[in-house]
Amino acid sequence: MKKYIEPIIHILVWGIGYFLILNYTSTIGDFRKDRGPYWVALLFGMLMNQVVFYTTAFFLVPKFLRLKKIKALIFSLLGGFIFINLFESIVDYSYLTNFFSSASESFVVYLLYNSVIGFFTLLVALSYSLIKYWIQNEKLKRVLLEEKLSTEMAFLKSKINPHFLFNVLNSFYAKSLKHNVPExxxxxxxxxELMRxxxxxxxxxKVALEKEIHHLKNFIQVYQLRIAEDDKVFINFNIEGDIKSVKISPMLLIPFVENAIKHGIDPKTKSIIDISLKAEAKNLYFKVTNTIHQGAYGLTDEPSGFGLDNLKKRLSILYPNRYTLETKEEKGYFISLLILKLE
Known part of the structure; x- marks a missing residue:
């Protein structure tokens, strides 16, 4: 029901506005009812104001604010405002003057009147969109905070001190060296290192991309300890571009690798996982290709797995309108491609 409240409010506001203005103008006497529908001018003007309002509030402001392009937003608003007012004034002056009983007004009068009304509409649209944008951002921050708190609570519930785990691992490390088991x-x-x-x-x-890559390599190397020497499992990792100056949200790439290992490796048959990462022109390209084997293929919405829906949800919070995620099956391979627009 909540999703219908906003459209209903819009319909009521515009409807009440039409009703009040029509009743007001009908008492002024500036229209000749015998020469046509006197409300046509008003209807056209209100239509133009709706174009200004909804283009501003639902397209221009959300798009450019999320991309942090304030100058582009200002120029778009200014250009759209001038175009709409000129268009509306030309139509009023050329085609709608015959609806008035008084002498035709000059084009400047129409332009001035439409500019004042249009500017007021633009201010209302800006206020509405900025308030709505702020509310949506606050909701996204709360969602992200709740997810972070839930993760921390899950870790606390395990009742295991991470320092204790590190000490145990250090002990195992020392014993394995003592008994000459370097692998x-x-x-x-x-x-x-993974745990740390x-x-x-x-x-x-945000963390340095180099750290995230190092984490991925550690994850792959730890998994490869489970692979026997005679298993035909091949994992390739290729890196291109300048990654030293790039920062991304942590733990963002690991789900793709986990998914590829989970669904792309079968020790009984030849299994291939190709991972490629490329940083180029403020864009990050991350592609994972794996052979398809038994079970569910690709990123699935499983309770025990990361899930495509969860991944998209996290990306929409961390990189709103700045990511592209594509998944497909092709010739026995499952392909995942993530493109991030970096700041």
Whole structure:
């Protein structure tokens, strides 16, 4: 029911506005009813004001504010305001003057009148859109905060001190070196790095892309410890572009790799995972391709998995209108492509 409240309010406001103005103008006597429908001029003017209001409030302001292009927003509003007022004044002056009983007014009078009404409409539209934008942002912040708190609570409920876990892993690392098992020692060290990154590094809104890549590599290396030497499993990671100056939200890329490993590896058959990351012209391209095996394919909406819906929800909060996410199956492979517009 809540989603219908806003449209109903809009219909009521415009409807009441039409009714009041029509009743007011009908008492002025400036219209000749015998020469046509005197309300046509008013109807056309109100229609133009609706174009100004809804174009401003529902398209221009949300689009350019999210992209943080204030100058482009100002120029768009100014250009649209001038165009609409000129168009409305030309129509009034050329075609609608015959609805008035008095002598035809000059074009400047029409332009001035329409500009005043249009400017008032523009101010109302700006106020409405800015308030709505602020409310939506506050809601998104609350959602993100609630998700962060729920994650922290889940960790606290485990009743395991992370320092205790790190100490245990350090003990295992020392024992594996003592017994000359370097592969196990390396795996334990990578696992400790994974945990340290998830516990301490992800508290920031943005982390260096290099750290996120290092985390991905550690995750892959830890998983590869489970793969036997004779298993035909191949995981490739290719990086291009300047990644040193790039920052992104933490733990944003790992779901794609987890998904590829979960659904793309079968030790009994040849399995391939290709991961490519490219930073170019304030855009980040992250592509993961994996062979398709048994079970559910690709990013699914499972309770135990990350899920495509959850991933889109997080992206919409962290990168509103600044991401593209594509998934598809092609010739026995599942392909995920994420494109981020970086600030």
């Amino acid at each position: 196990l020692a390396d795996g334990i060290a990578k696992l400790a 990154y998830m516990v301490y590094e992800t508290n920031e809104d």
